[in-house]
Amino acid sequence: MAQDQEIDGRISFKYDSDWNTLTELDRFRKELCDDILEPYILNQRWYGGKASALKYIEIIDCFPIEDDHDLFYGIVLEVNFKEAFVHNYFLPIAFVTDQSLIGDKFIAHLNLNGTSGFLVDALLLESFRKQIFEKILEGEKYRYKEVAYRRGRSNTAQSYKSSKLMGVEQSNTSIVYNDSYILKIFRRVYVDENPDYEISKYLTMKGIFKNTPKYLGSITLKFSNKNVITLGLMQELVPNQGDAWEYFVHNLKLTFEELSRQKPKLETLRPTRYLQQIAITDIPPALLAWCPVAFFEDVSQLALRTAQMHIALGQERVNTAFTPQAFSSDYSVWLKNRLIYQFENRINLVENNLHKLEGLQLDLANELLSKKKIIRKQLLDFDEALLKSERLRIHGDYHLGQVLVKDRDFYIIDFEGEPESTIRDRKVKQPPIKDIAGIFRSFNYAIYATIFNNFEQYSYALEELFEVAEVLYSHIVGVFLKTYINEVQTANLNIGYIKEIEFLLQYCLLEKAVYELGYELNARPRWAIIPLKGISNILNQQHYE
Known part of the structure; x- marks a missing residue:
């Protein structure tokens, strides 16, 4: 050396x-x-x-x-x-x-x-950031040999003024230009078009979903005659007050503080029937006394934007990368192989980490291990012959952190897909209900994270707060489903009838909770209690009846 x-x-x-x-x-x-x-x-x-x-x-x-x-x-x-x-x-x-x-x-x-x-x-150097911005504005495809800089039709930028790296370093690196545009440089790359680039471009070019940042340009590398690597994606910068996770967690904290002040009798609070749809006007006054109606209005608005996203992704009839597809035996084999492999991995992780768990976390882990045959059977019970709905390109990693909040409206970002999945798997068309399961699990996380981070401040025992959590969660689910299903069915998006919707939702909720368990046990074991509790609640759904 x-x-x-x-x-x-x-x-x-x-x-x-x-x-x-x-x-x-x-x-x-x-x-x-x-x-x-x-x-x-x-x-x-x-x-x-x-x-x-x-x-x-x-x-x-x-x-x-x-x-x-x-x-x-x-x-x-x-x-x-x-x-x-x-x-x-x-x-x-x-x-x-x-x-x-x-x-x-x-x-x-x-x-x-x-x-x-x-x-x-x-990327630390302004001279570099300026150069790639100007090349995107030039948009000359072939001047730079194997690297193509493309300018989107919606890009109205005239010249470079300023640039800065976004403060939070994530799995990719983002640059803000002229306080109006954002260029995401993909750090982990794939020998294929990045789904975030594909979907952002599709939604912008078709002009059919307004609540996502517009596609403004890209940087791609021609890796071989048939393959390209997406290196960068430029989009409009949506002014916002933060993401929906921060927004809802803040409001949940206020909600639990109000509950603690009022100290209602918990027997007056009842969860809904499992996966029951609810209009905001049908939420019980006893719940609205400490959780304001504005909270559920926000849930409904997020459901509306989610529905509009899926309607936009489901209306293509020409571009085969986006045309809806029926369920098939090939899809079922792919799904079951993937999920059983993932589930066995999670069971191994739990068994190897049992010695680190205690109290409720240990009880829930042991419950999971005792019911592993039931879970395996549920995952293998997927039968495409019973499903009449269609599969679409979906968000694929949909949670509250992937949504920006602006004036009580919501903008959906980051269509890159599940980090654990291969690039091919991220492009498989899936039931849009999978995104709904993702956002429901995220709401469930937000509620339980609020409890675990603050329960010593509240006037209830932990078990009582869990009861409140299930009441609140079931009403969030009900309001979201009512708005979402009404919107997509009005637009004739084929998501199936109610029994099919409920089957897919139950299936995808279990899939999501199992997926989360692996992340938590590897990254932050203290939080593993949340997916463990989620799996327990999903398996014991009669709690809601």
């Missing part, structure tokens, strides 16, 4: 090359993968392989991003894991000599032909 010294305790890599030719050096490419990037990416928020053992990194593509002033490189990395699977990541890189531009946020020290400087993530 070539190195001349340590600077600030970090190795400085020395090459007899300048920046223009550095990426052509075999030694640099090898050391970049083996010695420089491996420790770097392990600490990045966007790196999704933290739970696996990294084996080695390879560069599978490297291309220049340049104008008359600056040269950057885009590199696509293949990260190989010891468990015999791979991830691909996109990282634009730059070489800077002025540390004041990047502070301590650099990848490595480099010495190039005697010039000392820093290898950095190019």
Whole structure:
């Protein structure tokens, strides 16, 4: 390994090359993968392989991003894991000599032909952000060889004014331009069009769903004759007051505080019949006394926007990527194989983590293990011959964090799909009810998170708060279903009759709760009680009768 010294305790890599030719050096490419990037990416928020053992990194593509002033490189990395699977990541890189531009946020020290400087993530540099924005505005498809910068028809931007990275680093990196546009740079990439790009473009070009950011442009890499990688998606920036998770959790906290002040007798509060549809005007006064009607109006408005999203996604008759499809035996085989594999994985996780659990969490985990045959049977009971509704392209990872709030209205974002799924699986057409199950599980999370984070402040025992939670949750579900079903059926979207809707919803709720259990046990075991409680409630639905 070539190195001349340590600077600030970090190795400085020395090459007899300048920046223009550095990426052509075999030694640099090898050391970049083996010695420089491996420790770097392990600490990045966007790196999704933290739970696996990294084996080695390879560069599978490297291309220049340049104008008359600056040269950057885009590199696509293949990260190989010891468990015999791979991830691909996109990282634009730059070489800077002025540390004041990047502070301590650099990848490595480099010495190039005697010039000392820093290898950095190019997104930190305004010059890079400006260059890619201007290339999207130019929209010339072929000028940059294998990289295509495209400008959407709705893009009214005239010129570059300003840019900044969004404060919260997520699984992707977002840049705000001119305080009006947002460019999402995909960090984990796939040799296929990203679903977020596909669906955003479709909804904008068809002009059929207004409550999602408009598609304004993209950056794609032609990886082979038949395959492209989506590197970036530009959309309008929707002014907002935060996401729906923050919004509803805030209102739930106020609701439970009001409940605690009023101290109603809990026997006066009853949950609805399981999955019963309810008009807001039919919500009992005893519930509205401490949970304001505005809360349920918000739930209904979110249901309306969700319905409109599905109506838009379900009306295509030409583009086969979006045309609705009937259920089929192929779909059932795909679904059952996927879910049984996922379920067995979760059972193993629970068994391996039992020693870490206690109290109610341990009781619920043991209940899950005692009923694993029942759950397995429910997952295998999916029978496409009984289903008359249609499958659509759906959101696929729909929860309250994927919704922005603006003046008590809702804007749906991030159509990338479930992080755990392959890119092909994310594009499989599914019952729109799966999105509904996702948002219901999210509401369930919001209620129980509010209880677990604040229960010491409330005037009830934990078991009593759980009873209140089920009353509140069942009415949220009822109001949402009433609005949603009325809207989609008025638009003739085929989601089936009520028995089919209830079967699919029950099935998808169980699927979602099982999926969540794996995430919680791996990422934050203390929260595993929420999906465990959800699975228990779904299996014991007679509680609602």
